[in-house]
Amino acid sequence: MTAFPENFLWGTATAAYQVEGAAAEDGRGPSIWDTFSHTPGLVANGDTGDVACDHYHRLDEDLDLLAALGVGAYRFSISWPRVRPQGRANRPGLDFYERLVDGLLARNIAPVATLYHWDLPQELEDAGGWPERETAYRFADYATLMGETIGDRVHTWITLNEPWCSAYLGYASGVHAPGRTEPAAALAAVHHLNLGHGLAVQALRATGAKDAKMSVTLNLHHVRGVSEADADAVRRADAVANRAFLGPMLEGAYPRDLIEDTAAVTDWSFVRDGDEATACQPIDVLGVNYYNPTLVRQWDGSSERATADGHQDGAASPWIACEDVEFVQQPGPYTEMGWNIDETGLTELLLRLHRDHPGTPLMITENGAAFADVVTPDGRVHDERRVDYLHRHLTAVAEAIAGGADVRGYFVWSLMDNFEWAHGYAKRFGIVRVEPGTLERVWKDSAHWYRDVVATGKLPG
Numbered sequence: 001m002t003a004f005p006e007n008f009l010w011g012t013a014t015a016a017y018q019v020e021g022a023a024a025e026d027g028r029g030p031s032i033w034d035t036f037s038h039t040p041g042l043v044a045n046g047d048t049g050d051v052a053c054d055h056y057h058r059l060d061e062d063l064d065l066l067a068a069l070g071v072g073a074y075r076f077s078i079s080w081p082r083v084r085p086q087g088r089a090n091r092p093g094l095d096f097y098e099r100l101v102d103g104l105l106a107r108n109i110a111p112v113a114t115l116y117h118w119d120l121p122q123e124l125e126d127a128g129g130w131p132e133r134e135t136a137y138r139f140a141d142y143a144t145l146m147g148e149t150i151g152d153r154v155h156t157w158i159t160l161n162e163p164w165c166s167a168y169l170g171y172a173s174g175v176h177a178p179g180r181t182e183p184a185a186a187l188a189a190v191h192h193l194n195l196g197h198g199l200a201v202q203a204l205r206a207t208g209a210k211d212a213k214m215s216v217t218l219n220l221h222h223v224r225g226v227s228e229a230d231a232d233a234v235r236r237a238d239a240v241a242n243r244a245f246l247g248p249m250l251e252g253a254y255p256r257d258l259i260e261d262t263a264a265v266t267d268w269s270f271v272r273d274g275d276e277a278t279a280c281q282p283i284d285v286l287g288v289n290y291y292n293p294t295l296v297r298q299w300d301g302s303s304e305r306a307t308a309d310g311h312q313d314g315a316a317s318p319w320i321a322c323e324d325v326e327f328v329q330q331p332g333p334y335t336e337m338g339w340n341i342d343e344t345g346l347t348e349l350l351l352r353l354h355r356d357h358p359g360t361p362l363m364i365t366e367n368g369a370a371f372a373d374v375v376t377p378d379g380r381v382h383d384e385r386r387v388d389y390l391h392r393h394l395t396a397v398a399e400a401i402a403g404g405a406d407v408r409g410y411f412v413w414s415l416m417d418n419f420e421w422a423h424g425y426a427k428r429f430g431i432v433r434v435e436p437g438t439l440e441r442v443w444k445d446s447a448h449w450y451r452d453v454v455a456t457g458k459l460p461g
């Protein structure tokens with residue numbers, strides 16, 4: 001029986017645009033995801049987050065759901081355009097998050113708040129978006145507002161969720177909002193996200209949030225080579241995907257090889273003196289989102305280049321300066337996203353982070369799986385593949401802990417089925433089912449299973 005440390009934080013995660021709905025209520029302004037999802041052809045089935053899980057109106061019910069699961073923490077995100085549309089504080093929007101945080105605390109659940117889970121106010125994109133330096137400053141203003149509003153009650157602040165996606169899927173491959181395909185702009189976005197992270201940590205610390213833990217969530221890619229001959233392909237992919245963020249945020253400098261590899265795309269002149277130091281604010285815990293590893297091979301041009309990568313749906317690639325890197329199909333089984341299931345990558349990734357950044361505690365801020373769930377006639381969802389996925393990955397976390405990694409918590413993605421970005425509602429990650437149409441919450445077997453894991457702090461079997 002695998003056991004976890006005493007104070008291990010067990011939670012589930014969601015994000016504002018994926019669950020809240022109420023997109024035009026109480027003064028909320030539009031975000032880039034409203035614009036993107038309302039543009040025909042960009043999201044599967046024409047789905048939008050207009051209603052989503054209607055979490056905005058079902059807050060109390062969802063808080064009770066969390067309490068019934070027994071989780072010690074809940075990771076949610078704040079909708080920037082709900083609280084600060086057009087750069088002005090919006091009281092009704094702020095009230096919603098006050099009720100959310102107070103409702104969590106009343107149920108003994110630690111609030112873990114993500115400031116940016118991809119829903120940039122549309123007016124900031126109209127002014128240039130993340131490729132513009134100004135956006136980092138506006139992000140810090142927003143952080144100040146949230147610190148002043150709920151900073152005395154939030155347990156952990158996560159500045160950004162997966163800036164890899166914001167920069168490369170938003171501005172290079174264009175499969176995410178705002179849907180631009182401009183590699184140089186994507187690298188400028190990388191930098192302004194790093195800068196915005198540092199400014200936001202400073203801003204939060206300057207407000208009532210000074211006792212809270214500070215964090216940022218990265219979707220680090222565990223990159224493996226097909227053989228030892230692929231070491232340079234691994235290095236390149238690791239530079240753009242991982243060290244582009246780990247470097248400035250944890251070490252105060254961009255890796256030299258990244259600057260060299262991308263020289264044909266940009267001269268990085270948007271990095272000003274002092275920026276890397278600003279990005280490198282001390283954090284208390286690093287958030288890690290993990291779904292599957294990445295397999296690469298050096299491409300020699302003799303055959304068609306393999307581009308197997310779960311994220312690589314669009315015509316343009318998110319992998320800047322990786323023209324001679326092949327992304328190789330990995331063996332199954334696969335989830336409904338087409339992502340291979342391989343928990344060994346999680347253990348290896350956590351041990352690598354422990355080795356490279358020994359002073360930085362880690363937390364799994366997302367892990368989970370989409371499957372085509374079937375409801376039985378008696379209204380049950382026997383999602384044994386999701387239970388198996390979670391079991392495997394929690395075992396992998398325990399192995400990393402046994403190997404010395406300082407892992408403080410684990411959050412299942414997701415509490416409930418929700419708007420899975422460009423895939424719309426078809427891809428279901430929830431441990432709780434959201435019934436299409438009625439939006440009724442139905443516990444899947446995985447929710448029952450997770451409740452027992454949380455209650456005992458152990459994996460069964």
Ligand code: FCB
Pocket residue numbers: 015018161162165219289366413420421429
């Ligand atoms: C991550 C996102 C999260 C969810 C999962 C499946 O990249 O952070 O919102 O979509 O993938």
